[in-house]
Amino acid sequence: MTTALPEIVSQEEWQSARDALLIKEKELTRAADAVAAERRRLPMVRFDGKYEFEGPRGRVTLLDLFEGRRQLIVYHFMLNPGQKAGCPGCSLVVDNIGHLAHLHARDTTLYVVAPATLPEIERYKERMGWTVPWVSTDGNDFNPDCGIDGGFGVSVFLREGDDVFRTYFTTARGGDQLVSTLRYLDLTPLGRQEAWEESGRGTDGPGHWWKRHDEY
Template identity: 40%
Template sequence: MMKHMTGTREEWLEARLALLDAEKDLTRRSDDLARRRQELPWVRIDKDYRFDTDVGSASLTDLFAGRSQLLVYHFMFGPDWTAGCPSCSMIADGFNGFAAHLSNHDVMLWAVSRAPLAKLQAYKRRMGWTFPWASSHGGDFNFDFNVSFTEAQQREGRVEYNYERGGHAMDAAPVPPAVAELAAGCGTDAASFSRDRPGLSTFVLEDGVIYHSYSTFARGLDGLWGSYQWLDRAPKGRNETGVWWRRHDEYDEPAKSPAASCCA
């Protein structure tokens, strides 16, 4: 039985126009936030970070590939995991399409993970992805940008993520069922899973010097999670009761177009 309110077209239009005003206000505030992000002070990076890539060892400067701006998605894939995080995988499913547009607008997009390059390459083939993905295995990059933590930090309660200590679901005790479920899907335990976190860090290269310009974590990544942007506009919204998403090759029923279904 339908429980949602119904109305006439005239009533719908009146409500829609009121909502339109709120949407326009949100757009203006979002534009203002974007400007404030760009106005943050830049922090010079002098550390010599090294990465393993498909074409060999690379520096942070190399990841710019001739552009002046670099976006790094911190993809959760620990060194001992058997697969990448399903949530990060859902986000990364959108990278293939817009990475080419960004690279032609002076911006390089990379995913970076702590897993060895061979694991990243195998998982990338499985997922059918083509965007660049580098391994920071054995380096400090993930730790310095607050998306990876040591076992000692975790044991001593010194994990600072999303600009605060504790308070995140991955730090909760007992372990939330969603965290345990996602960890099992990566072939690891909840504690090991929680030592890597998602995030986005951005950099700029000017006069041969690299600067860190911005980082965001947790719900700050919502805008990159393309499926949620669609769900927020669907009649029932996100409609969640737990971890409903899977890697795109793990759903029981692959998506079909209406034409394919009619002709099957």
């Protein structure tokens, strides 16, 4: 495939084009800030904090997952009972989770949950080299009650004492915001090299090139 490369110009022409794009980038940043503010103002719904999960230290509740912090982010991972490997896209998301100390510093805990049994989860975590905390939803209705029917998603919860509230949920391309790999690729001239981006820059469908990191 012949890749359509950017036009070659002088430094002055490049700087002018860059300055013009910067205006749009700042507009996009301000728009994203406004959406984030509206997201923070979403109403919330009371949620049962007594859901039980199987974790490395035994049975724990949804309230326990907060680990005493006020906020909880849950990534619903696609790994079902009997599967030896998790979803490549979900695996890319978990690969991109940074050091949790930064979230903890803002009173926020993050957990990954999956319907697979705990031993299946632990085997896959070991293969991938992950240390992020996981629990199994096997045997409870947490995922369906969060609107997860075999897919993936992100749920956000707030704790007020022992009361738990659900404040946000996203799925599909809403998960893109969690993947720094995509953010880096979006800075490059070839981008993600997917067909929807630019004519002649790629042929892959959205996410079709994603693999588990030990399979490239």
